[in-house]
Amino acid sequence: MWSSRSSRGTRRSCSLLAAWRSRSPRATPCFSAPASERAPRTAGGVLADALHHAGVPRDVVQLVTTRPGEGRDVIGALIESPHVRRVVFIGSTSIGRRIGAQAGAALTPAVLELGGKNVTIVRADADLAEWIPRLVFSAFANSGQVCMCTDRIIVHHSRADELTRGLAAAADALSVGDPREAEVDLGPVIGMDAALRFDELVADAVDYGARIEAGGRRDSLLVRPTVLTGVTERARFHAEEGFLPIVSIQPYDDDDEAVALANAGEYGLIASVVSRDRSSAERIAHDIRAGVVHINGPSVGDEPHVPFGGLGASGAGRLGGTDSVRFFTEQRTFFYHA
Structure with a gap:
């Protein structure tokens, strides 16, 4: 590790x-x-x-x-x-x-x-002005190379376009380079094998119908933070852990569908639920099959005094x-x- x-x-x-x-x-x-x-x-x-x-x-x-x-x-x-x-x-x-x-x-x-295929559920009542910066952190911290990073954002269909535009703009605004320089936001990925896997996952997702909303390119080990929409079940990134600065956005219609999408797959490490309605967020959180669930907090975060671990794979x-x-x-x- x-x-x-x-x-x-x-x-x-x-x-x-x-x-x-x-x-x-x-x-x-x-x-x-x-x-x-x-x-x-x-x-x-x-x-x-x-x-x-x-x-x-x-x-x-x-x-x-x-x-x-x-x-x-x-x-x-x-x-x-x-x-x-x-x-x-x-x-x-x-x-x-x-x-x-x-x-x-x-x-x-x-x-x-x-590993995990971590999800953040964004309900219709979420304050996106507040939450887009938090989603940037959740998805791209350490260039996505944290087990708690969000791979999938599941957002209510009424807010999907707004979130996509905001997150893509925020991702494009991030600087990638030498992390020892104060003005740099993201550093390199760990090695060329990770960089080549980035190429493969993005190309595969596009081949199966995904759209690149931001990023999708790299300069050697410096990978641009990437936002995808329309990732289908046939694409590798739909089920595989990224461990890269890639996040997908998927709309949903109701809370039951959001939970079903969150629970799809073999992983169950960490999740986050975003809503101004705390009782609804808690109900969703209890239905998500994950070892750790944040309510109105970024997926990247834990405390040393509380238990941490995942379910399933x-x-x-x-x-x-x-x-x-x-x-x-x-x-x-x-x-x-x-």
């Missing part, structure tokens, strides 16, 4: 260390963190250095690095080791299925935080707050007899 390792890795590791030390002062736990092959320094190295600098012994927090292509064997060996008591994986569903199977074979408890298990402490603690029962 390279897209948000600094934040999510910190939460997981600190919860783990706190749980162990609070339960058994004599324990000497070891936390092995495989670094991303794509970004080993920022997605692993910074976290390990910070913990070591804070006084955590180096034999307690270990950073595991591999050459590209070797990670599968190394991580497989770690999971199968009898010394490994818990497994946490944050990443794609395809790799998560394999890691889950390996952990299951070893009878090692695992939490899997996987978006993962298994929960971490966050007391759920993390429970997961990293082995429950045992003692009977005292006179």
Whole structure:
């Protein structure tokens, strides 16, 4: 996982260390963190250095690095080791299925935080002047490379044209370039494979009838934020997680249809419902099959003290707050007899 390792890795590791030390002062736990092959320094190295600098012994927090292509064997060996008591994986569903199977074979408890095809439902009463900037953030944060990013906006048909125009204009206004420069809004995608996949998803969607309202082009790894309409069920982007700065807009007629569209597919990670009618938004939220639902908030956002995780192909298990402490603690029962 390279897209948000600094934040999510910190939460997981600190919860783990706190749980162990609070339960058994004599324990000497070891936390092995495989670094991303794509970004080993920022997605692993910074976290390990910070913990070591804070006084955590180096034999307690270990950073595991591999050459590209070797990670599968190394991580497989770690999971199968009898010394490994818990497994946490944050990443794609395809790799998560394999890691889950390996952990299951070893009878090692695992939490899997996987991909999503996240949706934001915009009801007819939404304040679009307020919400278009939030939708830009939800769809394009970190160039769309966040598991919580919105892939699909499902909007009431009476507001679809207005939202499409506003979102397309906002996307076109974003600057793409070196993220170290203050005036730049979006940086590059992680690698050329991601850039080529952007080309494939957009071209495939257009081939099946979609319209490019904004973006649709790139300069090497600098991908323009892209807004699509008319994405049909035959298009790959209809069902596949993007993990790219692409969002589609789809109209709906009533709340039941909105929920049905939101629940279509195998993923169930995160969703958002936008409405001035809070009771209606809550009713819709309860019907959406997702592990996390925001009501009148962007899809990109979570808090360290509450459980986080997905349903279906978006993962298994929960971490966050007391759920993390429970997961990293082995429950045992003692009977005292006179």
